[in-house]
Amino acid sequence: MPGVRLHLADAVDPVWHATEEATGVDGAPIPFWAFAWAGGLALSRWLIDHPEEVKRRTVLDFATGSGLVAIVAARLGATVSAVDIDPFAEAAVSLNARANHVRVSYSTRDLLDEPPPAIDVLLAADTWYESPLADRVLPWLRTASAAGIRVLVGDPGRKYLPAPSESGLVEVASYHVKTTTTLEDRDIVEARVFELA
Numbered sequence: 409m410p411g412v413r414l415h416l417a418d419a420v421d422p423v424w425h426a427t428e429e430a431t432g433v434d435g436a437p438i439p440f441w442a443f444a445w446a447g448g449l450a451l452s453r454w455l456i457d458h459p460e461e462v463k464r465r466t467v468l469d470f471a472t473g474s475g476l477v478a479i480v481a482a483r484l485g486a487t488v489s490a491v492d493i494d495p496f497a498e499a500a501v502s503l504n505a506r507a508n509h510v511r512v513s514y515s516t517r518d519l520l521d522e523p524p525p526a527i528d529v530l531l532a533a534d535t536w537y538e539s540p541l542a543d544r545v546l547p548w549l550r551t552a553s554a555a556g557i558r559v560l561v562g563d564p565g566r567k568y569l570p571a572p573s574e575s576g577l578v579e580v581a582s583y584h585v586k587t588t589t590t591l592e593d594r595d596i597v598e599a600r601v602f603e604l605a
């Protein structure tokens with residue numbers, strides 16, 4: 409991502425094993441926070457192309473992972489908070505925000521159990537990769553949209569991405585983003601950006 413510096417991993421397994429050792433938990437979640445996912449790369453690209461969408465706005469980056477999208481929004485002049493239930497992500501976001509000289513506040517609270525916060529823009533990148541999360545995200549994003557929050561989504565066509573015709577997701581852009589075969593089956597992936605109508 410132009411101008412953005414992130415501390416990222418080259419391979420999943422060593423970091424995954426290290427988190428299992430650190431927590432003593434067998435079957436710990438993938439270290440999502442150690443990578444920039446295709447959905448986040450596309451949404452970041454779109455925000456850079458449309459800075460007016462976040463400039464001087466209050467923004468929440470839901471499921472922030474490494475903090476990529478949050479950091480891009482902050483660099484574009486937004487007041488940004490980020491949320492991710494993975495406690496390891498907090499350290500990743502903190503290191504990455506510092507590397508980019510921006511401030512991003514952080515919470516591990518599961519916001520899907522509450523009404524969306526009072527913000528201007530809600531960003532959600534690459535959240536449709538597993539069914540239990542997917543089932544909860546769309547209703548929550550819809551509640552946010554109904555409350556007048558601008559909802560923007562980035563996704564590379566994950567298995568549980570809702571069909572645009574049924575979900576209200578309207579495609580606004582498509583990008584070929586460079587990712588890694590550590591995560592995907594190819595290193596260039598098509599990922600799309602949607603607004604929730």
Ligand SMILES: C[S@@+](CC[C@H](N)C(=O)[O-])C[C@H]1O[C@@H](n2cnc3c(N)ncnc32)[C@H](O)[C@@H]1O
Nearest residue numbers: 440444445447448471472473492493494533534
């Ligand atoms: C595929 S990663 C995407 C990370 C980032 N948005 C990006 O595009 O690079 C999905 C993230 O969702 C987070 N997540 C899963 N359930 C969540 C929840 N209920 N609330 C917040 N984050 C959640 C995971 O911990 C993980 O960091």
